Amino acid sequence: MNFTFSEEQQLAADTVRRILADTCSPEQLRAQMKKGEARDAARWQALVDSGLASMLVPEAAGGMALEAIDFVQIAEACGYAALPEPLVEHAGVAMPLLAATGHQTPLLSPAVTGEATIAVGHPINPWVADADTASALLLHHRDEVHLIDAAQVSLTRETSIDPFRRLFRVDWTPTAATRITDAVTGKALWNDALDRGALFAAAQCLGLAQRSINLAVEYAKGRQQFGKPIGSYQAVKHLLANAQVKVEFSRPVLHAAAAQFADRSAHSRARISHAKLVAGEAADLATRTAIQVHGAMGYSWEVDVHFFLKRALALTYAWGDPAFHRARVAERVFKHPLGPEHTFSRETAHG
């Protein structure tokens, strides 16, 4: 039993945090938004240069063969920065899915380096994120996995309130040529993709929550009313403390879910859903609290908090909404053994 990250894992997450602190500040986000660009080329290059796109790819396919637990803090860092680029979906979901199909494609090598990206059309999500900048799409058709060139699909933008979220309705025609797995193999792979998508969306929510609290804390230290910083008043302190409590009790659930990802049991899947639920709630409370602490400023376009609020809102309903994840928790709670001796159970009587 060891519930701590390794030095390597901490180092990798620190590296990403540093890159994002340098390249993904709110000012930089605003500049990018003004230019209307989907990607900041230099930022993306800095991220993929450190090998991030290959983390969850097996060695045989040119990857680092790492696990969800190695990536989870990186996804948190992406949430903390409200990163516009699809690092989490590409490296965290698309790449392990493509690699697991075993399909040989010339696309694999540029995708592993991050030179090309792949978008994922999972049936849990009605639209495909970042389809316009992807070279190819992994799409679902009757549980089969299809890989299709971006040129062969028709995209219709669905406008999100999150200015950096690029959602598309995808119209396409499945063919024998696009099919890369059968339905039996595909079903298991889509389940895995859902779990990764939900897990890393939860991680981003946690990052968004902490960032929102930190922004509000900075503001509350400086903003003076009645001759004192507003952060010295208990009414303000307690709002922020409550948000931090939510964060503190989402984090260990998220990290345990990541560590147990490979179990693929009712227990491990319920834990991913638990993480998705509570991280979404933490992000909801923290972002709304941050707006409240900023007062009228918080409701203005000028203050950055709304970027984090909008991303949190989007991710709360992406990769399975709360009702979907509550049902998975219910499955575990009502059909499997309960009690303190089962906290880390790996298998259950029902398999």
Added chain:
Amino acid sequence: MELSYTAEQEAFRMEVRAWLQAHVPAEPLEHFDASRAGFEAHRAWERTLKEGAWGMVTWPKEYGGRGVDLISWLIFEEEYYRAGAPGRVNQNGIFLLGPTLMEFGTPEQKQRFLPPMAAGDEIWAQAWSEPQAGSDLAAVRSTATLDGDHYVLNGHKIWSSRAVFADWAFGLFRAPGSERHKGLSLIFFKLDAAGVTVNPIAKINGHVGFAEIFLNDVRVPVFNRLGEEGQGWHVCMATAGFERGLMLRSPARYQVAAANLVELYKRHQDRVDPALKADVLRAWMGAEAYALSIYSTASRLIAGGSIGPESSTNKIFWSELDIALHQTALAILGPRAELLPQAPDAGDVGDWLDDYIFALAGPIYAGSNEIQRNIIAERMLGLPR
């Protein structure tokens, strides 16, 4: 990160389970705060635990423990709650003062106080609060005046848990003339010493779980001071950190309660509001989250880390979880929620109501949740005082 138990830890779990199966009383004991008889029955249980060397498993063998780490302590607690074993009447001693003695005590003090604590021979009460010093603990006025190799204690302590029946108490006393956090010392005194008067105070459930203590020229040897003179605040905060951070409320308590809640819901789901299902799931998730958090903290401590201000988040989390969990149970019971177990139509009401009433104290004791929120805001988040 490795979230599974070693073979050794699994074997330890089986050993605890087997021992508890053989020793846990078949009938629940009367509550230790309800009467002298209930208290003494729990003391007898502590002695039984001691015979099996289960009094406090993390302590070194020389003090009556087994020298195992915090993960094994959590396993022990899980089995303990799973078995429905009696409440720990000496929790103020073994969970709060014990770890502090381990850190600040001299070898002689450890030898004197820890073995009888682990054995249940000396049951401890805490004497922090005073009528004018509740949340503002640094406002304590009780004094310890040095007189040769003794202190002379004077003052008035209140809300002292277990003090009605316990043998010893530990509390904060200040050097005459000192102010606020300075000049405080943590001192032990016997509750039957000359000059000590203990008046029971009934709780809202009618139990005499706490008391007020009057100290009138009570002489205790300097040996009874834990830590340096004047360092009482520092020593006391270490106790509070452990209390809030890890040992006061072990997660198994809530996991067992959540499992029972699920069973209660299953029995009644055909007639209750379907919206309660989400509350049941929320309670279960809360208990799991708390357990995972404590495992994470225990791992960090084993790896050489320390408990910091984040321990204040624990206390808020478990106290709110406890209330919500029991409220959900009462909502499932519906009109029977108000019935005491002895009522003719009580059916399966069990202890839900009693435990709910107990849960209401959670946001108050061990430092009110409002004080915890101040600590989180100031020491974790860095907001100005």
